[in-house]
Amino acid sequence: MDWSRILVNVAGEIFAPTTAAYALAAIGLNVHFGLTGLLNMGQAGFMLLGAYGFAISTIAGWPLWAAVLVAIACAAVFGLLLGIPTLKLRGDYLAIVTIAAAEIVRLVGRSTALTELTGASSGLRGNSYKDTFQDASPFPDGTVALGPFEYAMNASNSWWVRIVGWAVVALACLLIWLLIRSPWGRVLKGIREDEDAVRSLGKNVYSYKMQALVLGGVIGAVAGIIYVLPRAVQPDSMGRPMTFFVWTILLLGGAATVFGPVLGSIIFWVSLMLIKSVMRVGVPESIMRTEQIEQFGWIVVGVTLMLLVIFRPQGILGDKKELAIDVR
Amino acid sequence: MRRAATRDRSTAGALAALGVLLLSLFFLLADPGTARAASAGCAADAATGCINGTIRTADQQPAVGVVLDVDGPGGASSATTDAEGRWTVAVTAAGEYTVTLDVATLPAGETLRDPAGNPRTVTVALGSSTGALFPLGAPPAGGSGGSDDAGADPEPGSTAPADGEVGAPTGSSDSGSFSWGRLAQQASSGLVFGVLLALASVGLSLIYGTTGLSNFAHGEQVTLGAIVAYVAVQSFGLPLLVAGVIAVLVGAASGWVQDAGIWHPLRKRRVGTTQQMIVTIGLSMALQYTYQFFFGGGALRIVTTTPTMVTLGPVRISATSLWSLLIAAVVLAGVAYFLLGTRVGRATRAVSDNPALAAASGITVDRIVRLVWILGAALAALGGVLMGLYLNATSWNMGGALLLLMFAAVTLGGLGQAFGALAGSIVIGLVVEMSNLVIPSDMRYAGALLILILVLLLRPQGILGRAERIG
Secondary structure (H helix, E strand, O other), rough: OOOHHHHHHHHHHOOOOHHHHHHHHHHHHHHHHOOOOOOOOOOHHHHHHHHHHHHHHHOOOOOOHHHHHHHHHHHHHHHHHHHHHHHHOOOOHHHHHHHHHHHHHHHOOOOOOHHHOOOHHEEEEEEHHOOOHHHHHOOOOEEHHHHHEEEEEOOOOOOOHHHHHEEEEOOOOHHHHHHOOHHHHHHHHHHHOOOOHHOOOOHHHHHHHHHHHHHHHHHHHHHHHHHHHHHHHHHHHHHHHHHHHHHHHHHHHHOOOOOHHHHHHHHHHHHHHHHHHHHHHHHOOOOOHHHHHHHHHHHHHHHHHHHHHOOOOOOOOOOOOOOOOOOO | OOHHHHHHHHHHHHHHHHHHHHHHHHHHHHHOOOOOOOOOOOOOOOOEEEEEOEEEOOOOOOOOOEEEEEEEEOOOOOEOOOOOOEEEEEOOEEEEEEEEEEEOOOOOOOOOOOOOOOOOEEEEEOEEEEEEOEOOOOOHHHHOOHHHHHHHOOOOOOEOOOOOOOOOOOOOOOOOOOOHHHHHHHHHHHHHHHHHHHHHHHHHHHHHHHHOOOOHHHHHHHHHHHHHHHHHHHHOOOOOHHHHHHHHHHHHHHHHHHHHHHHHHHHHOOOHHHHHHHHHHHHHHHHHHHHHHHHHHOOOOOOOOOOOOOEEEEEEEEEHHHHHHHHHHHHHHHHHHHHHHOHHHHHHHHHHHHHHHHHOOOOOOHHHHHHHHHHHHHHHHHHHHHHHHOOOEOOHHHHHHHHHHHHHHHHHHHHOHHHHHHHHHHHHHHHHHHHOOOOHHHHHHHHHHHHHHHHHOOOOOOOOOOOOOOO
């Protein structure tokens, strides 16, 4: 493997579907945490539900739009169910409940009792639910090379997934930009800063929090769909680590900003890829085995998260005065 | 003067608490014959499936050093049989695997009984173990007198679906068939599991109580204990007792290091508890992958001997579990005495109640918090060792898998209430094991987590918490 190949691989991460999916998930989390101050530690649960909802209804023969609606509905109901017991409680309760609920989704999804529906721990194979999405592509089949990047036009890890994924990310950014400026967004920020002050203005804090939780969760579900389109629905690959990566991305880019999640996701995946491919070339097998390089990458992510929260909680784009992470 | 006296007392208190912890470990080796680990298990978990087997020569001796290559969707790997002829391969993707025995590595004079059965294809599911058999010896037609089971056996129970996250303890997998015997069996497993869980969650609760921090890295303290014991026993050949003591000491030291190196400076910087909580998440991630970096993703068995099973009425339980139960009970009683009967313990509860008021009445809050970190980490390490023995194996994510159960226990008992954590752990343990009777066993952790959510809905202050506005 030579350096130009590494560079192409690393640059490919900038617009990879995974990067788009994580950016979108972080945008959803931004609605929860950045705008409203909700500590959602179960974003992967929303994503997994979205992925299941989409894949299962597609396999059942539903059209593309209906399958996406099912995914969105799943996330909305999940958000409502989570919000009812916890939104009146202190912030860390929501953290514990959301992380537990995401685990429940994963444990139930991988249970052998539901093998017919979810494929248990081996999950649902990508080819069983990709067809409707690929058929919706207006482009001809085949492989297209753009500069050094060469992907299939429609199949699996394709240009089509990239185009749709980043279009959705752009739409979500626009939505957040409009929301932040809207009266609704100002109430959310008020809740983040001082819940009691907003309550004293006669706003129904509980209802606003619930709306934010559901909206962010729905964005997460769409992210889940984009995440599984180039691969398979694997419950175990969408567990707690995924939530933590989304958090790292959000805090890296900057919570409560419009482009923070996108920038964070790009930096996260590009640097992870860079670290891993450089180490694969530069570190001899005798010092670090290939799978150890993988784990080394995740150790770096964990340490980055710690350092970020301690030394620069506002991230790259954020404003320290605006965002004070604190318990309410 | 007075402050010096308090310091002496707090040091003495810490030493006393640790002493109880260490002393109790002596029980573990009081009966070296029985205090060995349980049957061969495989820490098949969410992301791991296991293929294993035992290879014995025609005259029933373990075949050592036989190399097996495994190839399939999760990649190729190889295994070598250990001193007891056992081999295990951990795989990270489900599917069909080809197991090839390298005939050249068989002990001299040994041949496969059925050469056509090599290579052999097995189907592996994540979260469970699959046996692959390679009988050795003359073909049965030769009438050598060797009975059919003279060759290799898959390890007992190895084909039973392993539990959702960690190795399957004792529960059988078929749900639905109710009997009082099974009820008693599951209840006793639940009790053992709950008491072991309590060791870990009491620390979590104390840390929450005194600092307000939900420590998501507490599971890694549990794993640390188990892994240190594994290294001490397997790499340095130390007896289990010494290994357990070392694990608890290392755990205590790690608690001190963590508080001195991370949490105390953060409190000094006035970093909010939510921010600190996200730091614990980063720490948990870094530690988990560090364990995986050094020890791999497979199962780590602290001891590899076959357990002695004891029959008590309708219940069959391994001797190790009984000793673990006893040790855990003694240690928890020690902790209770520490909290209720000693000055430092009362100071701890005072800090837990109201740090500012405690500080105003002359308690050095920082010292109490440091002590709580040391005690909590030591308890977690002990819990890790015992849990590793109870589950037959530990792995890099054992603590992570238990973390949410600990949180469920702590929340159920009332956040920050040490005795609540104890009661909550036992309830969670019973629920996890007894839910086997009605729901599939791989969903039982989900049942426990559902209880967590229901408790927050109905009684957010927990079983023993005071009713006050939380939020």
